[in-house]
Amino acid sequence: MSTLTPPFSDEHEHLRQSIRGFIERELTPHAQQWEEDRWFPDEVFGKLAAQGLLGLKYPESYGGQGGDYLHEAVLCEELARTGSGGTAAGIGAHVNIATPPIWKFGTEDQKQRYLVPAIRGEKIGALGITEPGAGSDVAALSTRAERVDGGWVVNGEKTYITNGVRAHFIVTAVKTTQEGGHHGTSFLIVERGEDDGITTSKLEKLGWHASDTATISFQDTFVAEENLLGELDGAFKLIMANFQWERLAMSLGAVGAMQIAWERTAQFARDREAFGRPLSGHQAIRHKLADMATSVYTCRCATYDALRRFVAGEDPLREVTMAKLLTQRASFELMDQCLQIHGGAGYMREYWVERAARDARLGPIGGGSDEIMREILGRVLGL
Amino acid sequence: MKICVLVKEVPDAAVEKRIDPSTGRMDRSGEKNLNPYDTHAIEAAMQIKEGGAVPVEEIVAVTMGPDSAVRALHKAVSLGADRSVHLSDPAVAGSDVAATGYALAKTLQRESPDLVLLGQQSDDGECYTIGAVVAEHLGMPSLTQVIKMDVESDALRCERQAEYGYDTVQIKLPAVISVGDAINEPRYPSLKAIMGAKKKPLDAITAADAEIDASKVGGENSAAQWIAAKAPPAKAAGEIIEDEDTGETVEKIIAWLDERKLI
Ligand SMILES: Cc1cc2nc3c(=O)[nH]c(=O)nc-3n(C[C@H](O)[C@H](O)[C@H](O)COP(=O)(O)OP(=O)(O)OC[C@H]3O[C@@H](n4cnc5c(N)ncnc54)[C@H](O)[C@@H]3O)c2cc1C
Ligand SMILES: Cc1cc2nc3c(=O)[nH]c(=O)nc-3n(C[C@H](O)[C@H](O)[C@H](O)COP(=O)(O)OP(=O)(O)OC[C@H]3O[C@@H](n4cnc5c(N)ncnc54)[C@H](O)[C@@H]3O)c2cc1C
Numbered sequence: 001m002s003t004l005t006p007p008f009s010d011e012h013e014h015l016r017q018s019i020r021g022f023i024e025r026e027l028t029p030h031a032q033q034w035e036e037d038r039w040f041p042d043e044v045f046g047k048l049a050a051q052g053l054l055g056l057k058y059p060e061s062y063g064g065q066g067g068d069y070l071h072e073a074v075l076c077e078e079l080a081r082t083g084s085g086g087t088a089a090g091i092g093a094h095v096n097i098a099t100p101p102i103w104k105f106g107t108e109d110q111k112q113r114y115l116v117p118a119i120r121g122e123k124i125g126a127l128g129i130t131e132p133g134a135g136s137d138v139a140a141l142s143t144r145a146e147r148v149d150g151g152w153v154v155n156g157e158k159t160y161i162t163n164g165v166r167a168h169f170i171v172t173a174v175k176t177t178q179e180g181g182h183h184g185t186s187f188l189i190v191e192r193g194e195d196d197g198i199t200t201s202k203l204e205k206l207g208w209h210a211s212d213t214a215t216i217s218f219q220d221t222f223v224a225e226e227n228l229l230g231e232l233d234g235a236f237k238l239i240m241a242n243f244q245w246e247r248l249a250m251s252l253g254a255v256g257a258m259q260i261a262w263e264r265t266a267q268f269a270r271d272r273e274a275f276g277r278p279l280s281g282h283q284a285i286r287h288k289l290a291d292m293a294t295s296v297y298t299c300r301c302a303t304y305d306a307l308r309r310f311v312a313g314e315d316p317l318r319e320v321t322m323a324k325l326l327t328q329r330a331s332f333e334l335m336d337q338c339l340q341i342h343g344g345a346g347y348m349r350e351y352w353v354e355r356a357a358r359d360a361r362l363g364p365i366g367g368g369s370d371e372i373m374r375e376i377l378g379r380v381l382g383l
Numbered sequence: 384m385k386i387c388v389l390v391k392e393v394p395d396a397a398v399e400k401r402i403d404p405s406t407g408r409m410d411r412s413g414e415k416n417l418n419p420y421d422t423h424a425i426e427a428a429m430q431i432k433e434g435g436a437v438p439v440e441e442i443v444a445v446t447m448g449p450d451s452a453v454r455a456l457h458k459a460v461s462l463g464a465d466r467s468v469h470l471s472d473p474a475v476a477g478s479d480v481a482a483t484g485y486a487l488a489k490t491l492q493r494e495s496p497d498l499v500l501l502g503q504q505s506d507d508g509e510c511y512t513i514g515a516v517v518a519e520h521l522g523m524p525s526l527t528q529v530i531k532m533d534v535e536s537d538a539l540r541c542e543r544q545a546e547y548g549y550d551t552v553q554i555k556l557p558a559v560i561s562v563g564d565a566i567n568e569p570r571y572p573s574l575k576a577i578m579g580a581k582k583k584p585l586d587a588i589t590a591a592d593a594e595i596d597a598s599k600v601g602g603e604n605s606a607a608q609w610i611a612a613k614a615p616p617a618k619a620a621g622e623i624i625e626d627e628d629t630g631e632t633v634e635k636i637i638a639w640l641d642e643r644k645l646i
Contacts (some may be wrong), residue, residue: 011577014458017416018571025568052573065574 049121098125163307164214328363407609420502477602484516
């Protein structure tokens with residue numbers, strides 16, 4: 001275990017040790033198979049729930065562990081140890097983006113119906129915002145919900161939705177006024193069931209192979225009144241609020257993945273010989289590894305600083321945005337360098353590194369792209 | 384039934400172990416952890432408790448060690464022990480195996496356990512003997528390398544790892560059992576258990592509290608004295624046989640073994 005780094009305490013390091021052991025025993029040995037299957041089994045959620053890992057930050061009254069975001073942060077970082085970005089993403093979507101809005105904005109009844117079974121691993125959640133015609137420009141979404149007796153009827157299409165096939169409920173952003181946008185978007189909790197008018201199809205991707213990223217079509221899908229999440233027409237600010245934790249979680253995941261990748265690559269460079277000495281004995285490689293370690297360190301510092309501010313209750317929009325922008329690009333670049341140091345082996349499926357590089361490519365796109373991060377920073381910095 | 388589990392704080396597995404030549408003791412600076420072998424003993428206690436064959440009133444984690452050993456006790460109670468006892472006293476520092484076993488036995492006497500469990504070895508000292516020493520002082524029967532344990536009213540039916548296969552042994556309680564790591568897969572503590580650990584009672588005691596005879600413990604009073612250490616001789620480079628033609632390779636290996644009268 002590493003020495004203590006704020007904001008983490010002894011208790012967090014104890015949790016880290018526990019989570020790491022659990023992941024290395026229960027998940028990592030299967031990761032390769034799940035990647036090849038293009039699917040990890042739903043039972044993974046049950047296993048995580050039994051260990052209390054789906055409810056770290058949620059109150060005990062809902063079956064959670066009574067911890068907070070810092071405990072959750074440990075999980076975000078350690079999930080990188082599964083060795084499957086897709087598995088980590090599926091778990092992450094459930095705990096980091098699908099359930100938090102229900103916890104924060106849901107009614108007691110919604111918490112009982114969705115949050116409690118989600119923490120138990122019995123219901124799997126997804127967050128449905130992105131559409132074929134609206135990604136970065138969230139305000140442009142066109143899936144609409146028409147008011148009917150006792151609820152809404154939803155029509156439209158979401159895409160690139162993590163857990164999209166397996167999800168039992170989808171926290172879905174819909175237009176509830178003619179104009180939609182900032183003042184006409186609402187969240188509905190759409191529950192899967194028989195004849196629900198929903199069809200899903202899994203998408204083939206560059207990376208995250210074990211996760212079921214899907215397109216979800218709604219055709220006259222009825223959603224009951226009591227499944228409106230938060231205020232009518234008020235979802236836009238909820239979406240924006242939730243982005244902060246999602247981006248921190250992604251930054252933490254990147255830091256975790258970079259750390260492991262660096263360690264493994266440094267070991268490879270010590271073991272592999274070329275021109276009569278270990279690769280690390282060549283200055284070009286040694287310097288590259290030094291730069292890479294520096295990148296891991298800077299990413300960790302920026303992320304932990306943003307995390308510390310977030311947990312302290314500040315509104316660290318600037319720091320979170322910078323951490324997201326910095327870490328996602330740095331992670332992909334680091335993975336590419338790790339791959340390079342592996343030479344031909346780096347290009348082979350047999351080794352972990354080609355997968356790590358593919359998995360890392362999503363970072364600068366998902367959860368708000370690099371360009372969008374810069375747009376936010378432009379605003380925050382008064383440019 | 385009351386079960387006491389002996390636990391120890393050891394250098395983390397990732398830390399390279401070395402003897403400090405100025406003291407002759409292991410250098411215990413750096414990252415520390417609960418001795419991984421002890422987690423199997425705690426798990427064994429938990430399985431007896433949860434198994435329900437006999438009611439278990441209490442599982443108590445017991446350690447002797449410096450102040451920092453509190454962290455090992457927190458880990459032990461996060462894995463299910465109900466409370467812990469920490470014997471910490473400058474008088475016991477530097478004790479050898481015999482002195483440590485004596486001090487632990489005195490500490491255990493205060494608790495009057497029906498069963499004492501411990502790991503087969505510590506990850507640092509690796510003596511494998513504390514169980515036997517403790518049992519001797521407590522006047523209890525003792526078994527080592529136990530890999531299966533069933534409770535039968537006032538006795539235990541154990542399988543003990545032997546050189547070939549295993550022995551089945553019945554042992555009367557109270558007894559001292561050191562468990563092998565094949566006995567179970569220890570659980571990982573949940574966050575709730577980790578946060579709850581600091582709230583469980585921890586009894587810090589001194590050598591005097593445990594009525595330990597100070598002339599029998601500590602570095603000065605230990606029979607085993609460290610004199611010198613040297614690194615093991617470097618192994619001669621082995622012979623590598625490249626496998627080009629497997630039939631030929633096998634022949635080469637057989638010839639090599641034959642030459643040394645190993646087959
Ligand atoms: C594997 C995967 C999983 C995903 N999981 C989910 C999920 O669970 N739920 C969910 O709702 N979504 C999910 N997404 C969607 C993800 O959030 C979007 O892909 C992302 O927000 C980008 O949107 P887009 O794909 O529509 O790209 P676009 O918005 O069309 O962007 C295309 C390019 O244009 C750039 N661009 C856009 N606007 C600007 C601008 N104003 N200035 C400069 N450049 C700009 C972008 O940065 C990008 O480079 C997932 C995506 C992937 C690939
Ligand atoms: C898809 C594919 C097809 C291929 N096809 C063929 C083929 O048809 N025929 C064939 O013969 N080979 C082929 N190769 C092998 C390819 O040429 C080698 O992978 C390549 O030469 C690198 O060698 P290596 O993999 O042993 O890496 P290594 O030589 O071990 O290099 C590992 C890393 O160390 C670096 N490095 C090595 N030496 C030094 C140094 N002195 N200073 C600084 N850095 C150094 C390298 O640049 C690399 O980043 C193929 C490889 C792949 C992946």
